[in-house]
Amino acid sequence: MDVPLAHLDRPFDYLVAAADDEAAQPGVRVRVRFAGQLVSGFLLERAESSPHGGKLAYLDRVVSPERVLDPEIARAARAVADRYAGNLYDVLRLAVPPRHARVEAQPSKAPKNNDHPSLADGSDESDVAGHDADTEVVDDADELAAGSRAAAEGSGDADDEPGVRAPEGSEPGAVAPESNELGGSVGPDGPGAGPEGADDSVSSDASGGSAGPGGSGGGGGSVRGDGFGRWGQYVAGPAFLRALADGRNARAVWGALPGEDWAARIAEAAEATARGGRGVVIVVADARDLERVDRALGAVLGPGRHVALNAALGPAERYRRFLAASRHQVPVVVGTRAAMWAPVAELGLVVIWDDGDDLHAEPRSPYPHAREVLLTRAQLAGCAALVGGFARTGEGQLLLETGWAREISATRDVLRRHAPAIAPTGDDPQMARDPAAATARLPSLVWETARQALKTGAPVLVQVPRRGYLPSIACNDCRTPARCPQCSGPLGLHGAREVPVCHWCGRAAAAYACPACGGRRLRASITGAKRTAEELGRAFPGSPVRTSGRDEILDSVPGEPAVVVATPGAEPVAEGGYGAVLLLDAWALLTRADLRAAEETMRRWLNAAALAKPAAAGGRVVVVADGSLATVQALIRWDPAWFASRELAERRELAFPPASRMASLTGKAEAVADFLAIAKLPSDTELLGPVPADEEQERMLLRVPRSGLAPLAKALHEAAAVRSAKKAPLTVRIEIDPSALF
């Protein structure tokens, strides 16, 4: 029910009048009288009786017979709300788009074609008009128990509900189960799910060699193909597709080859799943990626078999496409973040592409991340999952290390055939010190590489940093980022003060000395250097300069000589691939005041470098940085797996997420203090802070071991419930896995 109070975050039972009996099915929107006023809600479940002692009221009305809340979504939403210490209704608001009555009434013409005149829903009959509940049948009125038990209160008592049985310690919401057997074999078995849950998921399968000899990674037409097509280039690729077609719940983390037409690969995976009679949900980060997958799906599936959900759609079109999925007229849904909640019949596969992109983090309470939502759905539904990207996140690595998922990647051999030649320029202190005027001093390798590429008739991509990164500090001598000696949080310089202060715990590090070299002097990091790139462009008068950035993003550029200047995430695809990719943002990226700085740098570099031609076709990548840095090493060798494993190991050592889990509490100082006084935090909770936040607020960070997230989330939600029950005037914002950790 649409009440914002944490202590009312549970189902309530109502009687159903005989007139509503038919329409009042699980999943419909309802209006009920609650505490004297009419509120909206969803009907979760019908039941014969209620455990509620007091008197029951009648459902005020069924808003519409459309069953917009799929039971699978309802269960996942409850799990996600629990994981994020949020209210179920807040999650449902994200999951079910606002109703559009006119669209709902229109004959359900499926998106593009769709022939069958759909199920004849006698919806004309079920008008929601007048009905007086009171008179008629008081006694044999059904009662709708809104699932007191069914909603998987997670905690409550030990009586769990059949569907949500999960192995001990392997909370679906948690990114990776603590303990687990072979990937997926322990997953709960949905009611009519396919063959017995057994799956040896992606067994290694050496049949990869038969890949098409096509060579060039460029998006050359043929998408369809022989057997497993391009998936054959990956170890375990064919096995994965076979598992999808057979309806087994294989789960994989996929590192795409440079130049890969990844959208086509995803479409093929979707097609295999749909061929096996199951549904697919695909989530990508932005509209450009969506466009690519949309096209690829159209090519592979044919018309009318999928819908694309885009945040930019108007309410009517958005609801129309949602209904197409909800009414099971299409087996495949692709979209940006909000599509993570798309209902499909018989969920068989969830896919997320480039899960490190911060657009996957939902900005509305309770701030669930698309990867977590999709993996929770996969876990609960016992279906397959694919986490793909050129880069690999710490979370992706964790899925592999815990055995929850298997790796899909190419052998070094295959990789070598696809990768561009990548080289560092070596550290360039002048560049670092004075980026704005550095053009003349750009390492000659950069110039040479660009010039040669243009000469061969290919475009050149220049990746430059965006402005406005948070200033952080690093050792002036060796540039090791300065971290708090107490809690390993990043240090920053507040105002003109000279003493660095920890962004996390607020402690001043007066006597800071660099742990790497002992240096005592600190320097602020670089901000932007766009001008550098513009000057660079002007240095090649023969070639046009095109820019792609926040204001105007280019989808693609032709395969002709041009200098393309782009900020991370806005790089256009080049027809036939870029002859050269120049990465000029090393220091700005690497010294960012974010604990994910290195991972994010890697992701952006790989995403840009993946657009280059293979080395054999002349593709070159130059990164302006010191080749001895681990991040640069990983790029040169195109080894995101090595990098992610190293990164995760380091985070384990420093107790950073996802090796540990964090939550943040933000609010007025008194409110945060009150909250903490009430909360019964698990004993292994570590408190960091408080640290000042915006608008006279402060922020407290809580840290627990990775396996301890569920109890922490529960404790936080309970504390919020106590506070809302006693009408605490000042609110505290709870964020689990806060995205901006600095």
Added chain:
DNA sequence: TCAATCCGTATC
């Protein structure tokens, strides 16, 4: 002794 008010608690 009754009525107006305050506080705490439940809200199906």
Added chain:
DNA sequence: ATACGGATTGAC
């Protein structure tokens, strides 16, 4: 949030 009940206070 609101709405209700039971306790409390104050005036007749």
